[in-house]
Amino acid sequence: MAEPMNAAPTLEVRNLQTHFFTRGGVVxxxxxxxxxxxxxxxxGLVGESGSGKTVTGFxxxxxxxxxxxxxxxxxxxxGRDLATLSEEEMRxxxxxxxxxxFQDPMMTLNPVLRIDTQMIxxxxxxxxxxxxxxxxxxRDALGxxxxxxxxxxxxxxxxxxxxxxxxxxxxxxxxLHRPDLIVADEPTTALDVTIxxxxxxxxxxxxxxxGTAMLWITHDLSVVAGLADDIAVMYAGRVVEYGDVGxxxxxxxxxxxxxxxxxxxxxxxxGVPLRQIPGMTPSLLNLPEGCSFRARCPRAAEDxxxxxxxxxxxxxxxxxxxxxxxxxxxxx
Amino acid sequence: MSxxxxxxxxxxxxxxxxxxxxxxxxCSEFAESKLALxxxxxxxxxxxxxxLAPFISPQDxxxxxxxxxxxGRLEPGEKSGDGSIxxxxxxxxxxxxxxxxxxxxxxxxxxxxxGSAFIAVMIGASLGLAAAYxxxxxDSIIMRVVDLQLSFPSILVALMILAFLGKSVTxxxxxxxxxxxxxxxxxxxxxxxxxxRREYIEAAECLALPRYRILFRHLLPNCLPxxxxxxxxxxxxxxxxxxxxxxxxLGVPITEPSLGLLIAxxxxxxxxxxxxxxxxxxIALLVTIVAINLVGDQLRDVLNPRLQK
Amino acid sequence: xxxxxxxxxxxxxxxxxxxxxxxFIGVFAIGDPVEILISPDADQMERERAVAAxxxxxxxxxxxxxxxxxxxxxxxxxxxxxxxxxLELILQxxxxxLELAFAATFGAILIGLPLGLYAGLxxxxxxxxxxxxxxxxxxxxxxxWVGLMLIMVFAVQLGWLPSTGRGDTVEVLxxxxxxxxxNGLQHLAMPALNLALxxxxxxxxxxxxxxxxxxxxxxxxxxxxxxxxxxxVTFVHVFKNILIPVVTVTGLEFGSTIAFSVVTESIFAWPGxxxxxxxxxxxxxxxxxxxxxxxxxxxxxxxxxxxxxMYSVLDPRVRLESK
Numbered sequence: 001m002a003e004p005m006n007a008a009p010t011l012e013v014r015n016l017q018t019h020f021f022t023r024g025g026v027v028x029x030x031x032x033x034x035x036x037x038x039x040x041x042x043x044g045l046v047g048e049s050g051s052g053k054t055v056t057g058f059x060x061x062x063x064x065x066x067x068x069x070x071x072x073x074x075x076x077x078x079g080r081d082l083a084t085l086s087e088e089e090m091r092x093x094x095x096x097x098x099x100x101x102f103q104d105p106m107m108t109l110n111p112v113l114r115i116d117t118q119m120i121x122x123x124x125x126x127x128x129x130x131x132x133x134x135x136x137x138x139r140d141a142l143g144x145x146x147x148x149x150x151x152x153x154x155x156x157x158x159x160x161x162x163x164x165x166x167x168x169x170x171x172x173x174x175x176l177h178r179p180d181l182i183v184a185d186e187p188t189t190a191l192d193v194t195i196x197x198x199x200x201x202x203x204x205x206x207x208x209x210x211g212t213a214m215l216w217i218t219h220d221l222s223v224v225a226g227l228a229d230d231i232a233v234m235y236a237g238r239v240v241e242y243g244d245v246g247x248x249x250x251x252x253x254x255x256x257x258x259x260x261x262x263x264x265x266x267x268x269x270x271g272v273p274l275r276q277i278p279g280m281t282p283s284l285l286n287l288p289e290g291c292s293f294r295a296r297c298p299r300a301a302e303d304x305x306x307x308x309x310x311x312x313x314x315x316x317x318x319x320x321x322x323x324x325x326x327x328x329x330x331x332x
Numbered sequence: 333m334s335x336x337x338x339x340x341x342x343x344x345x346x347x348x349x350x351x352x353x354x355x356x357x358x359c360s361e362f363a364e365s366k367l368a369l370x371x372x373x374x375x376x377x378x379x380x381x382x383x384l385a386p387f388i389s390p391q392d393x394x395x396x397x398x399x400x401x402x403x404g405r406l407e408p409g410e411k412s413g414d415g416s417i418x419x420x421x422x423x424x425x426x427x428x429x430x431x432x433x434x435x436x437x438x439x440x441x442x443x444x445x446x447g448s449a450f451i452a453v454m455i456g457a458s459l460g461l462a463a464a465y466x467x468x469x470x471d472s473i474i475m476r477v478v479d480l481q482l483s484f485p486s487i488l489v490a491l492m493i494l495a496f497l498g499k500s501v502t503x504x505x506x507x508x509x510x511x512x513x514x515x516x517x518x519x520x521x522x523x524x525x526x527x528x529r530r531e532y533i534e535a536a537e538c539l540a541l542p543r544y545r546i547l548f549r550h551l552l553p554n555c556l557p558x559x560x561x562x563x564x565x566x567x568x569x570x571x572x573x574x575x576x577x578x579x580x581x582l583g584v585p586i587t588e589p590s591l592g593l594l595i596a597x598x599x600x601x602x603x604x605x606x607x608x609x610x611x612x613x614x615i616a617l618l619v620t621i622v623a624i625n626l627v628g629d630q631l632r633d634v635l636n637p638r639l640q641k
Numbered sequence: 642x643x644x645x646x647x648x649x650x651x652x653x654x655x656x657x658x659x660x661x662x663x664x665f666i667g668v669f670a671i672g673d674p675v676e677i678l679i680s681p682d683a684d685q686m687e688r689e690r691a692v693a694a695x696x697x698x699x700x701x702x703x704x705x706x707x708x709x710x711x712x713x714x715x716x717x718x719x720x721x722x723x724x725x726x727x728l729e730l731i732l733q734x735x736x737x738x739l740e741l742a743f744a745a746t747f748g749a750i751l752i753g754l755p756l757g758l759y760a761g762l763x764x765x766x767x768x769x770x771x772x773x774x775x776x777x778x779x780x781x782x783x784x785x786w787v788g789l790m791l792i793m794v795f796a797v798q799l800g801w802l803p804s805t806g807r808g809d810t811v812e813v814l815x816x817x818x819x820x821x822x823x824n825g826l827q828h829l830a831m832p833a834l835n836l837a838l839x840x841x842x843x844x845x846x847x848x849x850x851x852x853x854x855x856x857x858x859x860x861x862x863x864x865x866x867x868x869x870x871x872x873x874v875t876f877v878h879v880f881k882n883i884l885i886p887v888v889t890v891t892g893l894e895f896g897s898t899i900a901f902s903v904v905t906e907s908i909f910a911w912p913g914x915x916x917x918x919x920x921x922x923x924x925x926x927x928x929x930x931x932x933x934x935x936x937x938x939x940x941x942x943x944x945x946x947x948x949x950x951m952y953s954v955l956d957p958r959v960r961l962e963s964k
Binding site for chain 3: 061063091092093094095096099100102103104107108109111112113118121122125126170173319
């Protein structure tokens, strides 16, 4: 699926840093995150809760609320650095060229506004369109995400929809302007497994046909395995491993990724006790010196006191580790 | 705990300094707000003035013999006709020294306010406890009455009572009690409902302690913090309500005026520019109410973090 | 919906009946109007005739039934003092009170909403802190004292506004209204502000709390993520949500506004029913007291009913549940 005509990626995040300046101190929620997503590709951003993946998503939207602030790095969207854009310029991109889908579909739609109001206002926020045309666009978008009898549903209020249906509405809103990039923050976590499967399949189809790049934020490795092209694993505000999704999940380089995959139950590991990662994620308020995973890492050594860089240990495979699992890659 | 040492023991006993009793922590947390501390000081002064009024006021405002009608409506700072006293806050139409009038008025306002609040606490807390502890029918009857009453504004309930009973100080107190008890009942019931499911009540019940003992020795003390908070606020409200009723002419008799009545008396003279008869009692009332509210606000923050928003 | 409405109506009827008993017993069982109305040197015959004329010689329950039957026909007795039907007396003065209460409610929303919105959107600015401090004062200051201060400043010192009365009125639909003339408006301004003071504070606090809570909601962030203008986010997505509690509370407060107008009317000599009730309590004019209390209770219950219905119109979720 490579597109040589369009070599520049849709989104390229470089050394992004987003900190929260709280009364207790500076919380470094995102502390050096880099990745890129090409047209029509899906990047899975994986990490535990508190690893900074959601803040990364909001940083790209530039919707980080005070006391949070982007303090460093660049967010290149089609070559423009979003970090330097004014709020007004950013507003014209949001919902238009970059759309976002939220985690909890029960909370993303305004309970006191009808669906048509919430869709039409999105269309009209970016294009001068008559009410009828906007309504037609909204109806088409609802049809596209598989909502039956969209004309009637447009007149409904959010509480008249189920969770899965609401998420479809939210996705339809995100698709209204055929964005170039969608930031999806765990959009299927709150849904039933069957609904989740349907939505994943539809999203994949849409990306492939429209050429929309997608950042899929999740803690669920199986979702990433089925959906994403590339994967970036985050730990304590940093990307610790980055590469092709199949290769990373098959032969993880970073001990954290290794542990993460080991702790997922699966059929062929039946009877084998699940491995756990010992210890807890460190407090982002005062991170330990050196590698943040050091305290929990089975391979940690004395040199881990120095923070490793995201190093290309293999072609197109990056890991932030002094002692990656290279031997397993060699033997495999 | 360090061993008991003689009186000459150094004050900087390290063991003593580290011990932080709940009361001490409460005090230090309360003192965090300078405003509230100021309020507390002001309240203390006001109470002192009210208690000591007969000794420190320049004149006995109730003794008609000492009043000289010739001294009526003098401006603040003027001297009496015979030059014996200076009216720092002026005089009213009877020639009464306003400063003395305010001191005595404070006495009545505080007595009526605090007294009725006290009675209301007694009634409200008991009924609230009973409702929470008995549950079932008792609870629903008591809470129905509370809900019904709280759905009507205080002034209307007070007017109703005074319309039924006629106007007098006792009836004003009754009216305030009737208005206020429901707040306490609701507050205590709410807390007690939570507390009575705690283990210590179960334990007390297992020991077959008498019911009144469980209610008043075990349950009530644990319902105190919110009660204190509401109580403080309601004393301010009671004082304001008494003043309002007296201002409307439905409260205390003209011979022993509270602050509200002093203000009402000065009202007609205010239109002709003689502001002080109404103004200074008003300031005294204002300072009292605001000071109590400041203290109450801080008490709420310290005692009940859940209420803090 | 109709079942819900019916249930609410029956409930309301029960409360009215209960209140009628309380009011009747309270007013008629305690205190003796004969003492007030009949001169002490009247002879026994005259007394008895007066007592019979007033219906005070019958047993209490009988008096109540008579009272109830007459009340159903709109007859709440004749004022002892004015010798006019009590209900008519109250109804004559009601428009003035309603006008004052509406002006106060309207003013409270007009002043309170923008201030609360500002305080909620910029919670840390100096302006917000001043607004919140002001609202604490508005809560704790006694209404009558503020009224006096208003008169002292605006009527006595500055001479900008008249201190008492309704001013020029215009007759519309059979009743006289002040707000239609400039002079009347001037008379209305101070009493309305005085009565509104408590409600302004309330609206400010409600609005501010609502804004702060709503701003944190996902749907507001989603609205921003859709690229909506800040104006639309604030005034459509946030505002419509906070309007529900604010409208509910100001609506429910309308009854207490009418009750508290007693104080304001006394200060500003506003010829409404509040002033009438104070005078009536002073002379123990029972029929007028009863009529006033019954009318206010009735208004209260009606207001609660209307607010409930409005609430369901504003909040689509409630509408569904009540169906």
